[in-house]
Amino acid sequence: MKVPFVDLVAWAKPSREEYLAAFAQVIDTGAFVGGPQVASFEGAFAKFCGAQHAIALNNGTDALLLALRALGAGPGDEVITAANSFFATAEAISHAGAKPVLVDVDPRTALIDPRAVERAISPRTKAILPVHLYGQCADMKAIRKIADAHKLRVIEDNAQAVDAAGDGFAIGELSDAMSMSFIIQKNLGTFGDGGALLTNNPDIDASVRRLRNHGSTKRNVHSYGFNSRLDDLHAGVLSAKLKHIHTWNDQRIQWAARYTAGLNGAANIDLPYVRPGYRHVFHLYVVETKNPAHRDQLLDFLVRNGIDAKTHYSIAIHKQDGYPWGKGARIVGPAGNAERNAASCISLPMYPELTAAEVDYVVAKVLEWDKAAK
Numbered sequence: 100m101k102v103p104f105v106d107l108v109a110w111a112k113p114s115r116e117e118y119l120a121a122f123a124q125v126i127d128t129g130a131f132v133g134g135p136q137v138a139s140f141e142g143a144f145a146k147f148c149g150a151q152h153a154i155a156l157n158n159g160t161d162a163l164l165l166a167l168r169a170l171g172a173g174p175g176d177e178v179i180t181a182a183n184s185f186f187a188t189a190e191a192i193s194h195a196g197a198k199p200v201l202v203d204v205d206p207r208t209a210l211i212d213p214r215a216v217e218r219a220i221s222p223r224t225k226a227i228l229p230v231h232l233y234g235q236c237a238d239m240k241a242i243r244k245i246a247d248a249h250k251l252r253v254i255e256d257n258a259q260a261v262d263a264a265g266d267g268f269a270i271g272e273l274s275d276a277m278s279m280s281f282i283i284q285k286n287l288g289t290f291g292d293g294g295a296l297l298t299n300n301p302d303i304d305a306s307v308r309r310l311r312n313h314g315s316t317k318r319n320v321h322s323y324g325f326n327s328r329l330d331d332l333h334a335g336v337l338s339a340k341l342k343h344i345h346t347w348n349d350q351r352i353q354w355a356a357r358y359t360a361g362l363n364g365a366a367n368i369d370l371p372y373v374r375p376g377y378r379h380v381f382h383l384y385v386v387e388t389k390n391p392a393h394r395d396q397l398l399d400f401l402v403r404n405g406i407d408a409k410t411h412y413s414i415a416i417h418k419q420d421g422y423p424w425g426k427g428a429r430i431v432g433p434a435g436n437a438e439r440n441a442a443s444c445i446s447l448p449m450y451p452e453l454t455a456a457e458v459d460y461v462v463a464k465v466l467e468w469d470k471a472a473k
């Protein structure tokens with residue numbers, strides 16, 4: 100049996116007619132950029148997230164960059180984030196001219212550790228940027244408390260956790276702004292690149308709207324900004340998908356539960372930990388080998404058996420030596436948990452259209468490896 104990591108064709112099929120109707124609207128009206136489909140998606144997505152404003156953008160990295168710029172984070176400022184995110188999180192901070200300060204994560208959830216955040220605060224700290232990695236949100240109540248005590252701004256990187264929730268709080272509720280990525284394979288993915296920023300703050304909304312369009316709100320008048328607009332084609336796809344996202348995420352949660360039930364007795368791996376009361380939407384189902392030396396063994400075994408498993412992410416951000424970090428520390432305190440996560444993580448296939456037979460096959464192969472592991 101072959102199990103792809105994500106089956107994008109199966110995922111697109113059920114709503115084919117809705118996507119084609121959105122494309123036809125673009126062709127028939129000539130509204131390609133900044134048209135009615137963008138405005139309609141922004142309204143629907145803001146409502147879905149319980150936010151006052153959604154600004155559609157070109158990608159999730161820009162969403163972080165523009166949020167940082169709107170908050171005035173720049174040269175001389177530090178922004179604290181997790182050492183084990185997708186690289187773009189730190190890159191956006193550097194693009195804003197600020198310094199990424201990378202801290203360790205909780206060993207069970209792989210999410211930013213609020214105690215490590217507190218230890219990393221300096222007089223230069225401007226903001227905290229928690230990442231809702233794999234589909235589970237960070238401990239936003241603790242982060243909010245720290246931010247209030249030190250008068251810091253908070254931006255949530257929510258590229259991976261649309262429709263997730265915390266214990267008594269919604270994503271986006273306890274921060275200044277929240278970024279989204281709609282790149283193809285995300286839970287809410289378009290047919291290319293896309294992103295958005297959500298906020299309840301009208302000043303941030305106005306700034307980011309200007310910044311996404313070369314600093315312009317009026318033809319030929321510019322301050323300063325970027326080109327980061329979402330096309331109407333993508334907005335149409337996203338509006339069609341938004342109607343299904345909660346059901347798709349419920350399906351992911353069911354497959355995750357089936358993986359967890361099947362793999363529960365495995366001696367050599369740790370399974371994903373969901374914090375009580377949280378809705379983890381399983382963008383990724385990530386297991387960790389207890390012994391990091393086992394990771395590549397298990398990965399090879401799965402791939403040889405037709406299972407397209409991957410790693411997210413096998414190099415902690417502060418270990419990316421190709422990046423021009425500049426002078427000064429880029430990491431505060433030990434980041435042993437983030438490094439261990441990088442060395443031992445394996446993402447099993449996860450998408451709504453998986454079948455029970457596919458999940459059971461993956462479980463059987465992991466257990467087969469587990470029994471023989473040395």
Ligand SMILES: Cc1ncc(COP(=O)(O)O)c(C=O)c1O
Pocket residue numbers: 158159160161184185187188230232256258259279280281282292293294
């Ligand atoms: C955690 C995280 N942050 C930021 C990004 C950047 O988003 P994009 O690829 O849309 O620029 C991604 C996704 O790719 C991500 O997973």
